[in-house]
Amino acid sequence: MIPFFTGSQVREAVSPERALHAVHDAFISYARGEWTMPPKVYVPAYPAGDFRAMPALGGGYALLKWVTSFPENPAKGLPTVTGLVLLSDASNGMLKAVLDAGAVTALRTGAAAVLAAETLGRKDAATAAVIGAGVNGEGAARTFVARGRHVLLWDLDEARAQEVAERVGAEPASSREDALAADLLVTVTPGREIVLGDGSLQPGQHASLMGADGPGKAEIAVEELARVRVFCDDWEQGETDGTPGRGRIYADDWEQASHNGDLVHAFEAGALGRGDVAQLGDVLIGKADGRKSNRDITIFDSTGLAIQDLAIALAAMEHVEGLDLQSVDL
Amino acid sequence: MIPFFTGSQVREAVSPERALHAVHDAFISYARGEWTMPPKVYVPAYPAGDFRAMPALGGGYALLKWVTSFPENPAKGLPTVTGLVLLSDASNGMLKAVLDAGAVTALRTGAAAVLAAETLGRKDAATAAVIGAGVNGEGAARTFVARGRHVLLWDLDEARAQEVAERVGAEPASSREDALAADLLVTVTPGREIVLGDGSLQPGQHASLMGADGPGKAEIAVEELARVRVFCDDWEQGETDGTPGRGRIYADDWEQASHNGDLVHAFEAGALGRGDVAQLGDVLIGKADGRKSNRDITIFDSTGLAIQDLAIALAAMEHVEGLDLQSVDL
Numbered sequence: 001m002i003p004f005f006t007g008s009q010v011r012e013a014v015s016p017e018r019a020l021h022a023v024h025d026a027f028i029s030y031a032r033g034e035w036t037m038p039p040k041v042y043v044p045a046y047p048a049g050d051f052r053a054m055p056a057l058g059g060g061y062a063l064l065k066w067v068t069s070f071p072e073n074p075a076k077g078l079p080t081v082t083g084l085v086l087l088s089d090a091s092n093g094m095l096k097a098v099l100d101a102g103a104v105t106a107l108r109t110g111a112a113a114v115l116a117a118e119t120l121g122r123k124d125a126a127t128a129a130v131i132g133a134g135v136n137g138e139g140a141a142r143t144f145v146a147r148g149r150h151v152l153l154w155d156l157d158e159a160r161a162q163e164v165a166e167r168v169g170a171e172p173a174s175s176r177e178d179a180l181a182a183d184l185l186v187t188v189t190p191g192r193e194i195v196l197g198d199g200s201l202q203p204g205q206h207a208s209l210m211g212a213d214g215p216g217k218a219e220i221a222v223e224e225l226a227r228v229r230v231f232c233d234d235w236e237q238g239e240t241d242g243t244p245g246r247g248r249i250y251a252d253d254w255e256q257a258s259h260n261g262d263l264v265h266a267f268e269a270g271a272l273g274r275g276d277v278a279q280l281g282d283v284l285i286g287k288a289d290g291r292k293s294n295r296d297i298t299i300f301d302s303t304g305l306a307i308q309d310l311a312i313a314l315a316a317m318e319h320v321e322g323l324d325l326q327s328v329d330l
Numbered sequence: 331m332i333p334f335f336t337g338s339q340v341r342e343a344v345s346p347e348r349a350l351h352a353v354h355d356a357f358i359s360y361a362r363g364e365w366t367m368p369p370k371v372y373v374p375a376y377p378a379g380d381f382r383a384m385p386a387l388g389g390g391y392a393l394l395k396w397v398t399s400f401p402e403n404p405a406k407g408l409p410t411v412t413g414l415v416l417l418s419d420a421s422n423g424m425l426k427a428v429l430d431a432g433a434v435t436a437l438r439t440g441a442a443a444v445l446a447a448e449t450l451g452r453k454d455a456a457t458a459a460v461i462g463a464g465v466n467g468e469g470a471a472r473t474f475v476a477r478g479r480h481v482l483l484w485d486l487d488e489a490r491a492q493e494v495a496e497r498v499g500a501e502p503a504s505s506r507e508d509a510l511a512a513d514l515l516v517t518v519t520p521g522r523e524i525v526l527g528d529g530s531l532q533p534g535q536h537a538s539l540m541g542a543d544g545p546g547k548a549e550i551a552v553e554e555l556a557r558v559r560v561f562c563d564d565w566e567q568g569e570t571d572g573t574p575g576r577g578r579i580y581a582d583d584w585e586q587a588s589h590n591g592d593l594v595h596a597f598e599a600g601a602l603g604r605g606d607v608a609q610l611g612d613v614l615i616g617k618a619d620g621r622k623s624n625r626d627i628t629i630f631d632s633t634g635l636a637i638q639d640l641a642i643a644l645a646a647m648e649h650v651e652g653l654d655l656q657s658v659d660l
Contacts, residue, residue, distance in 0.1 A: 004658050041385055042368070043368065043394075051385065051392045055381065055383045068418070069423075070422055073422055078423075078424060082423055082424060083423070084425065092379075093379055093400040093412055094408060094412060095413065098414075329656065
């Protein structure tokens with residue numbers, strides 16, 4: 001009998017706080033080489049959307065997430081993100097559980113956005129904002145709130161921003177500009193339009209770019225990445241400790257980021273090279289530099305890793321006995 | 331509500347004969363570029379086994395098979411091949427069905443083995459044999475029997491060969507040599523030992539190599555592939571039509587075959603190049619040559635394609651209403 005976690009059962013089993021810790025540990029295990037992962041595979045069904053097959057291996061389990069991105073689906077009353085997460089025993093291949101992929105994805109995307117913001121943002125960051133109130137934007141806002149932060153939420157669809165903000169305990173931003181000025185900024189848009197144009201990020205800001213996860217998508221302009229790459233404060237404008245601000249660019253995984261996501265366009269334009277980008281997990285284990293100054297601009301490009309999904313699935317499994325799960329007899 | 335096909339329900343929905351036709355059509359759709367497929371991704375959990383994530387797109391559906399190969403599992407009372415096939419609507423990403431991967435794999439592997447044998451073997455082939463009586467070998471034997479052929483079945487484990495032969499209506503081979511002499515030969519072994527050594531294939535024979543589907547596995551010696559590649563009968567020994575026998579080598583998919591399977595070792599040794607190998611689907615649509623002489627030696631290297639699994643899943647869906655399927659509410 002294979003147990004099935006519905007979306008609400010995934011959320012019941014794994015709180016945003018628990019997800020954050022689980023994803024933190026997964027990034028560390030991955031950086032240490034203990035958890036492994038081939039790059040995700042895209043199955044294009046454009047213009048409607050695409051499917052992704054995302055395998056990972058770690059903690060004695062193998063995981064496969066089969067998940068969609070169909071941005072026009074909500075207009076038809078269907079979810080943008082749907083699919084299943086399959087969790088198998090790595091010692092003998094036997095299937096152990098099936099989980100709703102939408103809920104797992106929202107939890108781990110929210111967790112990664114906030115993990116990057118807390119790791120790379122200013123320690124004294126006062127304001128946090130999320131741009132985009134879809135399921136994964138809601139996940140990010142929910143995780144910020146769980147961490148005790150006041151969060152501004154903005155969406156092109158004002159009613160949606162209002163509704164989601166109420167649900168998660170965030171505040172609808174009065175304007176896009178207000179949200180964009182936050183110390184800790186998370187963008188979770190469909191990636192069809194640039195959110196961060198040339199010159200938009202201010203000294204001290206952190207931006208977690210979560211939305212541009214497929215071919216041709218971007219949330220930040222190549223010019224802005226190029227500018228941040230070479231950004232260096234004048235000494236005069238520096239903090240009292242005399243450390244000038246620098247631009248610092250990070251990815252969840254260099255291999256995936258070089259194929260999809262916000263950095264690809266800059267790589268292809270020659271505006272960015274591998275040496276310009278550090279991995280989040282490497283910062284967590286002290287192998288790469290994080291923020292050095294309160295005037296640094298930090299950018300985190302998320303492509304979404306299957307090891308994050310594995311972290312959530314294993315956290316859910318801790319509650320496999322306590323929930324009234326459906327099951328299927330194979 | 332997502333319907334679930336157990337292994338026996340997959341077999342109830344799709345006969346070996348139906349599977350053969352479905353897989354035949356899938357190879358044609360794939361050769362024509364109507365069905366598409368990224369190469370499968372391996373997740374290694376060696377030495378115990380591995381997982382494969384196999385996506386495909388065609389007929390308005392997207393498919394993902396998450397399937398294992400753990401050769402030592404039967405000794406523990408567990409299946410070598412297990413996992414799930416997920417079938418989604420390609421227009422909106424919604425999950426339509428989940429199927430037992432072991433049953434789908436056995437049906438499509440048996441179908442491909444026999445399809446290749448019937449397409450590439452002698453039209454007047456009298457004898458057929460299957461080496462290896464695991465689940466996929468059983469699938470191949472069952473498909474040959476469904477086509478009205480007398481089949482010899484051989485396995486290192488004599489009792490298993492006996493039991494499977496009885497179940498499918500095949501004959502246990504009295505010796506390995508007897509089986510190896512068949513006009514239409516199918517090998518479905520774990521690929522840890524060479525089945526076809528240098529000089530083993532005789533003029534006129536066809537061999538479908540189904541077993542060596544993972545890194546480091548092989549069922550045929552590189553020397554034998556190299557010999558067959560340049561094999562050319564003397565005119566004197568040729569058939570009465572004066573056409574000398576030649577060696578002809580085929581794969582299910584060049585891209586996959588160049589990464590896994592029996593041909594890799596020959597590619598790496600420089601004994602075989604891309605121009606030496608034709609794709610089965612290209613033969614079916616007349617884009618590549620098939621057998622030209624009754625003294626040709628033909629070899630088909632199967633790596634296993636997700637488009638085959640898609641063919642079986644769609645055939646099963648034709649019976650989604652008629653079976654008493656379990657379902658899960660996501």
